[in-house]
Amino acid sequence: MRIAFLRWNDDRALVSGMPWNMSEALVAAACDTENVLLDCTPEGLRRSPLPEMIRTAAIKRMMIPLLRSARTLVWDRTFESAMAEMRDFAKIASGKIRSGRFDVVVAVNMSGLVSRLETSLPVIYATDATASLANEVYPSFADRSRGQRDAAMRFETEAVDRADLVLVPSEYCRRSMCDDHGADRSKVHLVPLGANLVPEPGREPDEISVPTSGEALELVVVAADPERKRVALCADVAEELERRGWRARLHYVGPRHAICDRSVVEWAGRLDHGLASDRAKHREILRRAHLAILPSISEMYGIAPIESASFGRPSIVSAVGGLTTVVEDGVSGRCLPVDTPVSGWADAIESMVGPPDRYRSYSAAALRRYQDELNWGAWGRRVKQLIGETIGR
Numbered sequence: 001m002r003i004a005f006l007r008w009n010d011d012r013a014l015v016s017g018m019p020w021n022m023s024e025a026l027v028a029a030a031c032d033t034e035n036v037l038l039d040c041t042p043e044g045l046r047r048s049p050l051p052e053m054i055r056t057a058a059i060k061r062m063m064i065p066l067l068r069s070a071r072t073l074v075w076d077r078t079f080e081s082a083m084a085e086m087r088d089f090a091k092i093a094s095g096k097i098r099s100g101r102f103d104v105v106v107a108v109n110m111s112g113l114v115s116r117l118e119t120s121l122p123v124i125y126a127t128d129a130t131a132s133l134a135n136e137v138y139p140s141f142a143d144r145s146r147g148q149r150d151a152a153m154r155f156e157t158e159a160v161d162r163a164d165l166v167l168v169p170s171e172y173c174r175r176s177m178c179d180d181h182g183a184d185r186s187k188v189h190l191v192p193l194g195a196n197l198v199p200e201p202g203r204e205p206d207e208i209s210v211p212t213s214g215e216a217l218e219l220v221v222v223a224a225d226p227e228r229k230r231v232a233l234c235a236d237v238a239e240e241l242e243r244r245g246w247r248a249r250l251h252y253v254g255p256r257h258a259i260c261d262r263s264v265v266e267w268a269g270r271l272d273h274g275l276a277s278d279r280a281k282h283r284e285i286l287r288r289a290h291l292a293i294l295p296s297i298s299e300m301y302g303i304a305p306i307e308s309a310s311f312g313r314p315s316i317v318s319a320v321g322g323l324t325t326v327v328e329d330g331v332s333g334r335c336l337p338v339d340t341p342v343s344g345w346a347d348a349i350e351s352m353v354g355p356p357d358r359y360r361s362y363s364a365a366a367l368r369r370y371q372d373e374l375n376w377g378a379w380g381r382r383v384k385q386l387i388g389e390t391i392g393r
Helices: 014-028 057-073 078-098 111-116 131-137 146-162 171-181 231-243 276-288 303-310 342-353 356-372 376-392
Strands: 002-007 032-037 104-108 123-126 165-168 188-190 216-222 247-253 265-269 291-294 315-318 333-336
Touching (some): 002 078, 123 376, 165 376, 291 303, 333 342
Parallel strands (some): 002 032, 104 123, 216 247, 216 291, 291 315
């Protein structure tokens, strides 16, 4: 079983590292896998040439009205350009597949490419989102031109029709594939993703003392998008716990935000997992934490709770999107209604850490869930099985 694993380029961090992690997972599962690099990148995935300070959320919000006004004055040809771009990329990919001796093709987050591939080989399409959910959940997608959104919707619908297997990480995504894009339910499989950061190889998760009322209670939130993930609410919850007698501390990993000036917050800054020093810093934060908190307004999946679980730390999250797949409510953590007030989040956290046996149970369940399901090894083994069944049909 020789796999052609399509990748735009050799950037390990592209698409949150999913293609790289999935390719490595298949290799670890003893699959004969070749990374077929297309050496091109769609416009929507190219790194912005603008300095980071110009790409801040505030500047983006100021630019959106201007862009919308401009689109009403300029003929929108983005649909046609997206179609033409993907036809060209599909020709490159199809040629590279034909030149090798492969049995199956795997493509990750490449709906446009999958929809236009010219090959008789079985095609496996893996993604953590659908176009319809992305347009609904992420402002950066919703604010694209009408042509770009329409192209994404067409690519997604045609890709799930074209693919022999569709792999998604959450029930939330599986429902959208079937309901919004007409996927055949029999070929859409739920295969949870792994984490980008886990303990060092060979090192067991460190035990941590059970929080006791009046003592330290360490929380952590990881948020590249601090508004959507509501880091301000996290800080409010930490301050509420302080008012209740806890020595609460919120460790925040992400871009600069107003909460960084609050005394209850310890800001780690943005951490780049490509740097050994940043990986070490992030691991130390997770080892010090008792709980991870993620009260997102919307979430496609939720990698941060998996990273916490790999250290034996349970999570408390909003019951939205893929988070209800990642966190088992009442078992490996808590999933609260998105409109839960600050006091409700504080109540739930206090109930998780006391009595001590309850916290230990949450912690053990989170670690067990990571070890059994929420890791790249499990992903590779499950996908190898599915590919074998597909080829054998």
